[in-house]
Amino acid sequence: MTETRQLADSIHRLLATTLRTQLNELTPDTAFSELGMDSIAEVEFTLTLQDELGVDVSPAEFREGTVGELVHLVERKRNPER
Secondary structure, three states: OOHHHHHHHHHHHHHHHHHOOOHHHOOOOOEHHHHOOOHHHHHHHHHHHHHHHOOOOOHHHHOOOEHHHHHHHHHHHHOOOO
């Protein structure tokens, strides 16, 4: 399994846990606007990303994007030299 795939799986798992939803409801094309995240869930998710993956991401950085775009953002933040 590639590093990107492992990261995507981790983000999907963390997001599903935060939203209390099933993993199969999340795809790389799922827009955050479709998920109905309120500000509390956004903060909870960003704190979880920081704790679990060591990456600081603000809700403003992913709110208008997709799950797949967030995976790429986190990957860039973890590996800025790429």
